[in-house]
Amino acid sequence: MTRRLCLETWQHAGPVVLPSLLLCDFGNLEREVRRLEEAGVKALHLDVMDGVFVPNLTYGMPIVEGLRRLTDMPLDVHLMIQRPEKYLRQFHSAGADVLTVHIEAVEDAQAILGQIRDLDMGAGIAINPSTPMTRFEAALPYADLALVMSVEAGFGGQSFHEIALERMAHVRRVAQKNLLIEVDGGINTKTIARASSAGATLFVVGSAIFGQSDYGTAVSELSALAKGV
Numbered sequence: 001m002t003r004r005l006c007l008e009t010w011q012h013a014g015p016v017v018l019p020s021l022l023l024c025d026f027g028n029l030e031r032e033v034r035r036l037e038e039a040g041v042k043a044l045h046l047d048v049m050d051g052v053f054v055p056n057l058t059y060g061m062p063i064v065e066g067l068r069r070l071t072d073m074p075l076d077v078h079l080m081i082q083r084p085e086k087y088l089r090q091f092h093s094a095g096a097d098v099l100t101v102h103i104e105a106v107e108d109a110q111a112i113l114g115q116i117r118d119l120d121m122g123a124g125i126a127i128n129p130s131t132p133m134t135r136f137e138a139a140l141p142y143a144d145l146a147l148v149m150s151v152e153a154g155f156g157g158q159s160f161h162e163i164a165l166e167r168m169a170h171v172r173r174v175a176q177k178n179l180l181i182e183v184d185g186g187i188n189t190k191t192i193a194r195a196s197s198a199g200a201t202l203f204v205v206g207s208a209i210f211g212q213s214d215y216g217t218a219v220s221e222l223s224a225l226a227k228g229v
């Protein structure tokens with residue numbers, strides 16, 4: 001999908017629930033993708049961790065590339081790695097549609113976001129709950145997506161940090177109107193409505209989907225709560 005099409009789709013879609021595949025069954029990746037498609041999922045969130053920027057190690061381009069062959073859904077790739085600028089082209093070739101880098105991991109956010117856009121991917125900038133907002137806020141004009149973390153990046157299954165709510169409301173007030181706000185970490189049936197009221201339209205969900213036997217019911221409940229119904 002082109003950058004423009006992917007972003008426009010999300011801007012006009014209303015709330016979008018993006019399963020984080022961190023907690024899926026990697027021994028049955030194709031089956032997991034089909035189950036998610038049947039559940040009505042429209043995009044996937046992929047957590048790339050390097051064991052250096054965060055104390056956990058997941059996967060890289062081969063899994064992104066494998067998923068690209070399995071589905072046409074947009075792939076939203078969350079890079080939790082040092083020196084992300086070294087790998088932008090490779091993630092593009094693997095099939096990423098949106099690439100998000102952490103403000104804590106980059107020196108020149110404006111330059112990297114520009115490089116991501118030049119590769120025709122949506123450019124996201126993420127911030128951990130413990131990081132001051134100043135540099136993040138300065139980077140927003142160069143981003144398509146602001147990823148407000150509601151847990152410290154690194155692991156699925158953590159509890160939601162309330163600070164994300166005021167941060168999203170602040171971003172909504174100060175940033176350009178078409179900036180997408182995504183929230184990630186501890187999103188479940190208890191937290192998603194408040195995250196939606198605070199301004200998020202993209203909701204990353206790991207354990208609250210993969211911990212359920214029926215993905216369809218989990219995704220429908222979460223979507224309804226995010227819509228306020």
Ligand SMILES: O=C(CO)[C@@H](O)[C@H](O)COP(=O)(O)O
Pocket residue numbers: 020022023045047078151152153154155156157158184185186187204205206207208
């Ligand atoms: O980026 C991350 C963690 O660093 C996330 O995408 C999590 O994987 C979400 O999992 P839950 O908090 O929903 O279980």
Ligand SMILES: [Fe+2]
Pocket residue numbers: 020045046047078184204
């Ligand atoms: Fe994530």
